[in-house]
Amino acid sequence: MATTITVNQTERSLISSEETPLLWVLRDELKLTGTKYGCGVAQCGACTVMLDGQPVRSCQVAIGDIAGSDVTTIEAVSGVEADAVRQAWVEMDVVQCGFCQSGQVVQAIGLLELNPEPTDGDIDTYMGGNVCRCATYVRVRKAIHRAAEILAA
Amino acid sequence: MNTSTSRRNFLKGAAATGAVLMVGVTPKGVLAAGHAGLASLTPFVKIDEAGTVTAVLKHFDMGQGASTGLATLIAEELGISLDEIEIEFAPHNPQVYNNLFFGPVQGTGGSTAIANSFMQYRQAGAAAREMIKAAAANAWGVAASELAIVDGVVTGAGQSAPMAEFVAAAADLAVPEDPSLTDPKDFRLIGNPTTHRKDNAPKITGQAQYAMDVHLDGQVVAVIKRPPKFGATVVSFDASAAEGMPGYKGAAALPTGGGVVVYADTTWQAFQAREELTVEWDFTNAETRSSDQIRDDMLAMVNSEPEFVARADEGTDAAMAGAAQVIEKEFYFPYLAHASMEVLNCTIRPDEDGGVTLFDGCQVPTLSAGALAQVLQMPMEKVRVETLWAGGSFGRRATSEVDYNVEAGLAFLLDGGQRPVKLMWSREDDTTGGYYRPAAAHKVRVGLDANGRIVAWQHQLATPSIFKGTFFAATQVVDGVDRSSVEGVPDTLYDIPKMTMGVSDFQSPITVAWLRSVGHNHTGYVMETMMDLAAEAAGVDPLEYRLSYLSGEGEERARMREAFQLAADTAGWGTPLPDGHARGIAGMFCFNTAVAQVAEVSKDEDGYVQIEKFSAGVDVGLAVNPDVVEAQVQGGIGFALGFIMRDGIGFDEGEVIQSNFHDYEPLRVWDIKDIEVAIVPSAAPPSGIAEPPVPPAGPALANAIAALGTRVTMLPMAENGVDFV
Numbered sequence: 087m088a089t090t091i092t093v094n095q096t097e098r099s100l101i102s103s104e105e106t107p108l109l110w111v112l113r114d115e116l117k118l119t120g121t122k123y124g125c126g127v128a129q130c131g132a133c134t135v136m137l138d139g140q141p142v143r144s145c146q147v148a149i150g151d152i153a154g155s156d157v158t159t160i161e162a163v164s165g166v167e168a169d170a171v172r173q174a175w176v177e178m179d180v181v182q183c184g185f186c187q188s189g190q191v192v193q194a195i196g197l198l199e200l201n202p203e204p205t206d207g208d209i210d211t212y213m214g215g216n217v218c219r220c221a222t223y224v225r226v227r228k229a230i231h232r233a234a235e236i237l238a239a
Numbered sequence: 240m241n242t243s244t245s246r247r248n249f250l251k252g253a254a255a256t257g258a259v260l261m262v263g264v265t266p267k268g269v270l271a272a273g274h275a276g277l278a279s280l281t282p283f284v285k286i287d288e289a290g291t292v293t294a295v296l297k298h299f300d301m302g303q304g305a306s307t308g309l310a311t312l313i314a315e316e317l318g319i320s321l322d323e324i325e326i327e328f329a330p331h332n333p334q335v336y337n338n339l340f341f342g343p344v345q346g347t348g349g350s351t352a353i354a355n356s357f358m359q360y361r362q363a364g365a366a367a368r369e370m371i372k373a374a375a376a377n378a379w380g381v382a383a384s385e386l387a388i389v390d391g392v393v394t395g396a397g398q399s400a401p402m403a404e405f406v407a408a409a410a411d412l413a414v415p416e417d418p419s420l421t422d423p424k425d426f427r428l429i430g431n432p433t434t435h436r437k438d439n440a441p442k443i444t445g446q447a448q449y450a451m452d453v454h455l456d457g458q459v460v461a462v463i464k465r466p467p468k469f470g471a472t473v474v475s476f477d478a479s480a481a482e483g484m485p486g487y488k489g490a491a492a493l494p495t496g497g498g499v500v501v502y503a504d505t506t507w508q509a510f511q512a513r514e515e516l517t518v519e520w521d522f523t524n525a526e527t528r529s530s531d532q533i534r535d536d537m538l539a540m541v542n543s544e545p546e547f548v549a550r551a552d553e554g555t556d557a558a559m560a561g562a563a564q565v566i567e568k569e570f571y572f573p574y575l576a577h578a579s580m581e582v583l584n585c586t587i588r589p590d591e592d593g594g595v596t597l598f599d600g601c602q603v604p605t606l607s608a609g610a611l612a613q614v615l616q617m618p619m620e621k622v623r624v625e626t627l628w629a630g631g632s633f634g635r636r637a638t639s640e641v642d643y644n645v646e647a648g649l650a651f652l653l654d655g656g657q658r659p660v661k662l663m664w665s666r667e668d669d670t671t672g673g674y675y676r677p678a679a680a681h682k683v684r685v686g687l688d689a690n691g692r693i694v695a696w697q698h699q700l701a702t703p704s705i706f707k708g709t710f711f712a713a714t715q716v717v718d719g720v721d722r723s724s725v726e727g728v729p730d731t732l733y734d735i736p737k738m739t740m741g742v743s744d745f746q747s748p749i750t751v752a753w754l755r756s757v758g759h760n761h762t763g764y765v766m767e768t769m770m771d772l773a774a775e776a777a778g779v780d781p782l783e784y785r786l787s788y789l790s791g792e793g794e795e796r797a798r799m800r801e802a803f804q805l806a807a808d809t810a811g812w813g814t815p816l817p818d819g820h821a822r823g824i825a826g827m828f829c830f831n832t833a834v835a836q837v838a839e840v841s842k843d844e845d846g847y848v849q850i851e852k853f854s855a856g857v858d859v860g861l862a863v864n865p866d867v868v869e870a871q872v873q874g875g876i877g878f879a880l881g882f883i884m885r886d887g888i889g890f891d892e893g894e895v896i897q898s899n900f901h902d903y904e905p906l907r908v909w910d911i912k913d914i915e916v917a918i919v920p921s922a923a924p925p926s927g928i929a930e931p932p933v934p935p936a937g938p939a940l941a942n943a944i945a946a947l948g949t950r951v952t953m954l955p956m957a958e959n960g961v962d963f964v
Contacts, residue, residue, distance in 0.1 A: 114454070124900075129901050130900050172443050176440070176443070182302030182303070182870060184628065185449060219631050221876070221906050222870070223907070223908040226908060
């Protein structure tokens with residue numbers, strides 16, 4: 087029986103088997119390739135998406151477990167926090183290779199939705215699972231503070 | 240036929256439709272321009288009749304910012320803003336898109352992208368500007384010298400019109416042989432710290448296309464089960480347990496013996512099917528040693544007669560014998576995986592003409608096309624390369640053998656060559672897949688006189704050679720010495736009066752390759768540790784001590800001195816620190832760039848070390864994009880610290896121990912609080928910045944930690960007595 091989930095506000099009936107990780111359904115079946123494969127074991131955060139409004143590692147979510155849920159990917163994530171994060175990311179020129187940045191951006195949006203004025207410690211805790219091999223971390227931190235400023239304005 | 244006009248007529252004839260001005264170079268390197276549709280013209284810049292300007296990038300972008308840099312050079316000369324220029328990656332054409340430092344090879348590496356393109360891309364932009372101005376001058380009946388392009392608008396002599404209006408006419412004009420370049424004092428974009436990267440928007444919206452994002456109609460995904468030990472080969476395999484699994488399409492042994500390829504419709508299905516595969520391996524020629532044995536073997540080599548001599552100053556041994564004090568240290572650096580965020584992958588598509596297209600975050604298209612041409616038995620011209628954004632590389636996408644391209648070629652052949660094959664690696668494949676930064680052991684003896692001045696330096700190195708056995712050996716191996724093994728030692732800028740250096744090649748089937756800054760990432764650690772120890776023994780401030788060995792002649796020494804001074808000033812070197820804090824300094828000159836860094840660390844009551852801050856001073860010549868330079872320095876320091884602190888590829892009877900980011904742990908956001916970068920103002924031609932920030936980071940950290948009591952010479956630090964917060 088096909089699993090049905092809502093992805094970026096569109097209901098999708100999936101052909102992938104129900105134990106297939108959401109990550110691979112997004113990438114290979116739905117061709118939403120903005121969500122990246124980095125490790126497959128929830129160690130890097132490159133595959134982070136919003137599941138019912140919470141950032142999750144899509145490599146660890148079998149689609150059979152989330153039937154009827156609402157998934158938002160980097161391609162469609164929106165709202166004041168998303169706008170602030172993207173503006174700050176551009177102002178601070180955070181990206182380098184960019185492969186982790188879909189996950190960084192979604193995770194940062196999740197942080198600011200939860201905590202609009204995060205401290206350095208809050209950022210370390212919440213963003214610590216998102217690996218960037220280019221080591222853009224100093225700018226990630228500055229951009230999150232900047233996004234908080236934009237939100238407060 | 241009038242030969243003087245035949246080329247122009249040919250150009251006109253070729254431009255049947257769609258006025259597009261294209262400016263590039265001929266295979267002889269001469270500026271050339273013309274209309275679109277001209278197969279022989281491969282441009283650096285294209286301007287269509289709507290006025291859209293596109294920079295065609297001969298270098299790939301793995302995050303180092305070459306795309307922004309090349310676009311900046313064109314936009315600067317053309318008189319447009321960086322927002323007004325589009326970018327696209329060039330196809331493979333080693334005659335015109337070659338790296339000017341590599342000969343007839345198109346490729347990116349050695350921190351050369353901007354340095355080799357600086358004049359070439361500016362000239363192309365300037366030629367386009369002059370041609371558009373000339374076309375406007377003709378239309379208006381004024382002198383071109385009265386006109387300028389400002390923000391894409393041709394202005395002057397009381398006239399003003401968008402550049403787009405003159406594109407068609409400009410494409411009919413002869414290209415200026417030597418277009419005037421913008422005076423550096425008039426630069427708007429080059430050297431401007433407020434410009435932004437060209438790749439921000441696509442990379443924060445999920446739109447940027449990486450090789451992994453390629454999905455072609457009818458494609459099959461291939462994954463490979465590789466030998467568990469380097470040097471092992473496939474004897475036989477059994478894939479019967481995968482039969483009937485969803486999407487499973489079959490399996491085949493690679494003719495190289497290097498693994499068994501498994502095909503499926505999707506990546507996940509391919510990974511799942513591979514789990515069901517059983518393979519019998521031949522371990523006859525496999526590496527079977529464990530990490531401790533490998534390290535001990537290399538350390539034994541640096542305590543034996545070396546195979547090769549990299550430097551042999553006469554009288555070194557006698558000077559050592561007369562030294563008042565000798566400092567002796569052994570060092571060990573483990574193998575390292577590059578571990579780019581985007582694991583290795585690429586796709587090969589069959590084309591109608593019997594050729595193929597390779598979709599890849601391709602670092603050296605000429606290597607890739609050449610290797611695939613061999614595998615697929617076709618002329619190199621039939622192997623097209625479509626370069627996409629690369630999710631990191633750090634050198635891994637540019638091995639001499641381009642191993643993953645070859646694997647994809649073999650998988651494509653074994654599949655019958657009739658449909659696209661996408662080769663995917665898993666993170667586990669990527670971690671265990673070899674082509675590592677070679678492990679290295681050093682033994683150094685530094686002899687000092689009674690005043691603490693160096694009288695002799697004896698250096699022994701054992702490491703696997705990267706270049707031997709590759710076609711680069713002809714230029715990179717001299718008298719048996721692989722230049723990439725020793726670089727940074729015999730050629731040090733420090734005025735060491737007498738030095739000997741011996742090298743021995745460590746032999747193992749473990750594959751090795753360059754990793755960001757190549758040999759410098761271990762030699763720099765050794766040199767800058769020994770200089771610190773010498774300064775300590777001399778009772779002299781480590782900055783002052785280093786500067787005293789850089790006081791000699793030469794521009795490189797002058798640049799290194801400036802970088803040191805700037806790093807020190809930025810860090811407040813010599814100013815008081817809170818209790819439990821300490822600073823360390825280190826620097827290196829490589830890839831024609833000087834970088835010095837100061838690390839500040841703290842140790843808490845329980846002995847845990849926190850990296851508080853790094854301060855860097857860099858001389859890259861003219862910084863085309865200062866913000867990109869800053870980002871590369873920040874990133875290079877972070878990349879280096881990750882492996883210096885806690886990474887190493889280890890072996891258990893030949894099998895790689897690590898598999899993923901849980902046990903090959905990269906730097907994380909909490910590991911470092913801040914990195915401040917200062918750039919030496921310079922009008923000299925730009926050098927490179929992706930690699931040079933890497934070597935000083937480790938020794939700067941080590942020297943800071945040593946100031947708190949622990950001198951680390953065996954890496955990684957976390958396994959050798961340092962506990963990080």
